[in-house]
Amino acid sequence: MTIEVEYRFPPQIDPQKQANIIAIGQTAGTWDARFAHLEGKFKQHLGEVGKIITDPDGYSTATIYFPEINVENDLASLLTMIFGKYSMAGAGKIVGVQLPKNYGTKPKFGITGIREKLGVFHRPLIMAIFKPALGLSAADHGAILAEVAMAGLDIIKDDEILPDLDVAPTGDRLAVCRQVKAAVKAKTGRTVLYAVNVTGRADTLLAKARLLVEAGANALLLNVLTYGFSVLEALAADPVINVPIFAHPAFAGAMCAAPHTGLSYSVVLGTLMAHGGADAVLYPAHYGSLPFSPTEERKIRDILRSRNVFPVPSAGIHPGIVPQVLSDYGTEVILNAGTGIMEHPDGRGAGVKAFFEALETLEQGNSFELENLPPGALRRAREKWG
Numbered sequence: 001m002t003i004e005v006e007y008r009f010p011p012q013i014d015p016q017k018q019a020n021i022i023a024i025g026q027t028a029g030t031w032d033a034r035f036a037h038l039e040g041k042f043k044q045h046l047g048e049v050g051k052i053i054t055d056p057d058g059y060s061t062a063t064i065y066f067p068e069i070n071v072e073n074d075l076a077s078l079l080t081m082i083f084g085k086y087s088m089a090g091a092g093k094i095v096g097v098q099l100p101k102n103y104g105t106k107p108k109f110g111i112t113g114i115r116e117k118l119g120v121f122h123r124p125l126i127m128a129i130f131k132p133a134l135g136l137s138a139a140d141h142g143a144i145l146a147e148v149a150m151a152g153l154d155i156i157k158d159d160e161i162l163p164d165l166d167v168a169p170t171g172d173r174l175a176v177c178r179q180v181k182a183a184v185k186a187k188t189g190r191t192v193l194y195a196v197n198v199t200g201r202a203d204t205l206l207a208k209a210r211l212l213v214e215a216g217a218n219a220l221l222l223n224v225l226t227y228g229f230s231v232l233e234a235l236a237a238d239p240v241i242n243v244p245i246f247a248h249p250a251f252a253g254a255m256c257a258a259p260h261t262g263l264s265y266s267v268v269l270g271t272l273m274a275h276g277g278a279d280a281v282l283y284p285a286h287y288g289s290l291p292f293s294p295t296e297e298r299k300i301r302d303i304l305r306s307r308n309v310f311p312v313p314s315a316g317i318h319p320g321i322v323p324q325v326l327s328d329y330g331t332e333v334i335l336n337a338g339t340g341i342m343e344h345p346d347g348r349g350a351g352v353k354a355f356f357e358a359l360e361t362l363e364q365g366n367s368f369e370l371e372n373l374p375p376g377a378l379r380r381a382r383e384k385w386g
Contacts, residue, residue, distance in 0.1 A: 001068040003103075004050075005082045006096035010260050011058030013091050016049070019062035022086050023047030027070060045070055061095065073103060075229035075276050083263065091260040097271045104275030105236045109244040110308035111332060114279060117218070117244070118154055118191050124331050125154040126355045127312070128348075129338035133159035138168045142176035144348060148341065149184045149192045151349035152356055155334065157221050158197035160248045170196060170208075171215065178216040195219040195246040198235075205231060210240045219244045225251040225268070229276050236277020246312070247278035265296045270303030280310035280334060287324055289316030298328075305332065312336050319351075319381040322358035323368055345380050354381040 007022065009015045024030060028045040035042065050063035071077040083094055107113070115121050128148050130141055145156055164170040177194045184192055198209045198220050205227065209220060224232045224247045235241050249269050256265045265283070273281045283300055284292040292315075301311045311333055313325060318340030325333060335355060344351030357378035361368055373379040 001100050002048075002065040003068055003071070003078070003082070003100070004096075004098035005064050005066065005094060007062050007064065008093045008095045009060045009062065010091050011060075013060070015052050015054070015060035015062045018092055019049040019052065019064055021089070022092075023049050023064050026081055026084065026086055027066060068100060068103070074233055075104060075272055078103075079229070079272075087261070093259070093261055094263040094267055096264070097267050099271065099275055105233045105277035107245075107274075107277055107279040107307065107309055108236060108242065109279045111305070111310045112308060114193070114244050114310055117193065120154060122331060123359060124326070124329070125310075125334045126152070126352060127155040127157065127334050127336040128153055128341045128352070129157055129159055129336070130162070131159065131338050131342040133161050134165075134167075136168055138172035138176045141168060141173050142180050144342075145177050145180045145192070145194065146183070147348045148352050149180060149190075150188070151352035152190075153192060153341075153352045155193040155195065155219070157195035157219075157246060157336075159338075160197065160221065160223050160250050162197055163199040164208075170199070170212065174212060174215055174217055181218070191218075193219040193244065195221040195244075197221045197223075199223075199227075202228070202231065206234055206238065209235055210238070213241050213243055217243060219246060221246045221248060223248045223250045224273065224276070224278070225249065225255065229272060232273075232276045232278060244279035245277065247273050247276075247281045249281070249283050252283075265293070266299035266303060270300040274304050274307035274309050278309055280312050282312040282314045282336060284315040285313035285317060285321075285325070287316075287321055288314065301329065310334055316340075318385040319354040319358045319378055320385045322355065323362060326359075326362060340381075340385065344377065345384055346377060350377040350380065353377040 009018055027047040028042045031042055045067055048065045050065055052060055052062045054060040066081060070081055130144060174196050181192050184190060196212055196217050200208050220243060222232055222245055235245055252268055255262050256268055269281055269283045281304055284290040286292045286294040286297050304311045314336040317335055317337045341351030342348055344354060354377035357376055370382045
């Protein structure tokens with residue numbers, strides 16, 4: 001079995017030369033006559049350069065095939081092989097990775113499992129983010145959750161920049177929000193997922209995650225790229241951590257944004273997350289508040305879905321762009337809003353209701369134009385955000 005990786009080189013780079021350097025230098029390397037008797041064994045570990053395509057602008061894409069026997073079925077050894085030392089060798093960007101179907105870690109839940117937990121099967125899921133990001137107490141988190149959950153929210157998550165702070169310790173946030181979720185369940189019969197941010201050093205994070213799950217956490221949020229893919233894989237493989245893992249893209253720009261080096265967003269937020277065990281992956285929507293490529297967004301969506309992982313387009317999502325999201329995604333999507341819910345002019349509950357009114361308006365085939373909307377939460381949201 002081989003692992004197929006595509007490297008894109010700018011016009012000033014000799015693609016054949018660079019591809020050969022990667023194929024040899026990132027695998028077995030070279031050997032002299034002293035090792036001639038082992039040549040057959042070494043060749044089993046060598047990378048092989050495949051096709052090289054040059055576009056009209058002079059950019060070349062080289063495909064290199066790596067033997068799967070060189071890695072440990074994880075993402076750390078994979079990244080070390082395909083871009084380890086070479087990442088410091090100059091221009092060249094990984095724009096595609098094809099992994100064997102069984103490589104890495106599969107999600108425990110994914111799209112089907114998250115829907116089963118919520119009992120919601122035929123519409124997009126609605127997700128919110130606790131805002132403001134810092135400074136709220138655990139009691140504040142509980143009050144916010146009560147408001148949005150009673151309005152019909154499916155999922156809420158911590159802000160990714162909120163760690164285990166004295167102002168609102170992770171355990172305290174969970175305890176308060178667990179009570180709210182239980183009250184909502186008792187009153188409405190509905191389940192609400194709360195993705196609590198799991199943080200800490202590598203030697204404590206896994207134990208903390210287990211404790212959170214044992215204390216009633218029904219979802220976790222992980223900043224995968226700052227804590228490491230190995231942490232994601234460990235969480236996803238741990239039988240005690242039997243809850244969905246929501247992967248946040250923080251730090252992705254440091255790995256992906258440079259035009260001629262690093263890895264493409266679709267590789268990092270698509271392929272690697274999907275083979276790392278994430279159940280749902282957040283990433284910017286190209287019509288949101290962060291600059292993002294629609295082509296990369298589509299690739300991420302399709303890669304995630306191919307592994308039953310929920311796509312979560314984020315950053316600037318509000319009720320007014322629901323038609324665009326549904327046009328791009330259909331129903332297999334989580335609509336994730338921060339200020340688009342929390343700063344609705346009529347309150348957070350109205351922010352949630354605006355999303356449901358948007359879905360109902362589209363389902364019934366009614367006009368989404370502002371002047372045709374009846375008074376209510378959606379019209380107020382459209383008046384504010386467009």
